[in-house]
Amino acid sequence: MVVNIKNFQKKFRLFAVMKRKILKAFHDYNSVLGECAHINTRRIYYLSIIAIPLRIINIFLFTFTKSNDTQVLKTWSQGIIASHFILLILMIVFFLTTHRLKNRIEPNTTMFVLQYIVVVVIMASGIAIVTFDQLVTTNITPFLLICIINGVIFIIRPLASFIIYATSYVTYYYLIALTITDQQVLLSNRVNGITAIGIGFLLSFILWHYNYTNIIQKRRIEIQQKQLEKMAYYDPLTDLPNRRLLEKLIKREFSSMKRYGHETVIIILDIDDFKKINDTYGHPVGDNILMQLADLLKSNVRESDTVSRFGGEEFIILMPRTSLEEGYVFAERLRKLIMEKRFTIGTVTLGITSSFGVSSMRDISPQALEDCYFLADKALYLAKQSGKNRVKKASESAGMTDSCKDL
Secondary structure: OHHHHHHHHHHHHHHHHHHHHHHHHHHHHHHHHHHHHHHHHHHHHHHHHHHHHHHHHHHHHHHHOOOOOOHHHHHHHHHHHHHHHHHHHHHHHHHHHHHHHOOOOOOOHHHHHHHHHHHHHHHHHHHHHHHHHOOOOOOOHHHHHHHHHHHHHOOOOHHHHHHHHHHHHHHHHHHHHHOOOOHHHHHHHHHHHHHHHHHHHHHHHHHHHHHHHHHHHHHHHHHHHHHHHHHHHEOOOOOOEOHHHHHHHHHHHHHHHHHHOOOOEEEEEEEOOHHHHHHHHOHHHHHHHHHHHHHHHHOOOOOOOEEEEEEOOEEEEEEOOOOHHHHHHHHHHHHHHHHHOOEEEOOEEEOOOEEEEEEEOOOOOOOOHHHHHHHHHHHHHHHHHOOOOOEEEHHHOOOHHHHHHOO
C-alpha cells in the first residue's frame, strides 16, 4: 500500500513537471508570435515588390507568345495567365496593406491574419500553375518552388505550418488528377508532391525554431540588462534612483538649462533623529519608514521631477523649470505632509519630522557637480542648526554663495 502511494506521488509530480513545461512552451510560443508577425509583415512587403513585376512579365510573355495551336495549349496558356493575373492583383493588395502596417510598433489583428492569408494564396497559386502545367509537361517545379519559398521566408508556428502544408497537399493531390491522364505520371507526381511538401515543412520548422530561439535569447538578455541597470542605478530598498543615476540626470539638466535658459532647483531632505528610531525600534522599522517616505515623496512630485535616495536617511529632489522660491514653497508643503503623516509598521505607529535645504542650479558651473550638493547641504545644515523640522534656502546661509564660487 505504501509503495503504491509513493508510486502515485512520483507519477503525480512527473505529471505536474510535464504540465509546467508544456504550459511554459505554449506561453513562450505565444510570446514570440507578435514579433514574428512584425517580421512576416515586412517580408510580405518586400516579397510583393519583387513579385508584382515578375507577374507582369509572366502575363506579358504568355499573352504575346504564340502557343495557341491546339485547344490544350490554349487552355494551358489561358490558365497560366489567369493564375498570374489573380496573383498580381492580390500582391498589389498585399503591398498596399503592408506598406501601411510595416512601421507599426505594436502588432495588430490584421498582421496576424494577413501572414496566413499570404501563405495560403502563394500555395494556392503554385498548385493552380502546376495543375495547368500538367497539360504540357510532367514536372512539378512551380509547386516545389512555392513550398520552398514559403518555408524559407515566412516564420510560421509548426502547428499552423503543418496544417497549411497538409491541406495544400490534399488539394494538390486531387487537382493534378484533373489534367493528368497517365496514371503512372499521376502517381509519380503525387509522390514527388509529398517530397516537395516535406521539404517545405522542414524548412519552415527550421526557420521557426531558429527565430524562436533567437527571440527568446534576445528577450532574456534584455531582461538581464534591465536588471543590471536597475541594480546599478536604483536603490534596492526604496526603488528610487541612487546617487549615480542622479548625477547623470543633473548633468543632463545642466545641458537643458543652458539650451532653454530655465532655472532648476535641488531639494535635500533629511529625517530628523533617524538614528534614535533605529536604536529604539530596530532597523526593520527604520527601513519601513524609508520606504513609506519614498512613496509619499513620489506621489507628491511632478512627472518631470526626480526623487532619489542619496544615502542613509537623506533624499534629494531634482525639480526642473522651478525657481528657488517655488522650490521653497514646495519643500515647506512636503515638510508639513511628513510631519502630519503617521507611519504604521505592524503594531508600531510613529511620527517623524524632516529638515530641508533648497538651492538653485542657475549660478553653478556644470563642471562643479559637487557644488549642487554643497549649496543645498549647507542650507540643510542651517535648518538642522535652527532647530530641525524646517526649510532653509541656500541664500539664507551667510556667505554660502561666495564659498561656493571659491570652490
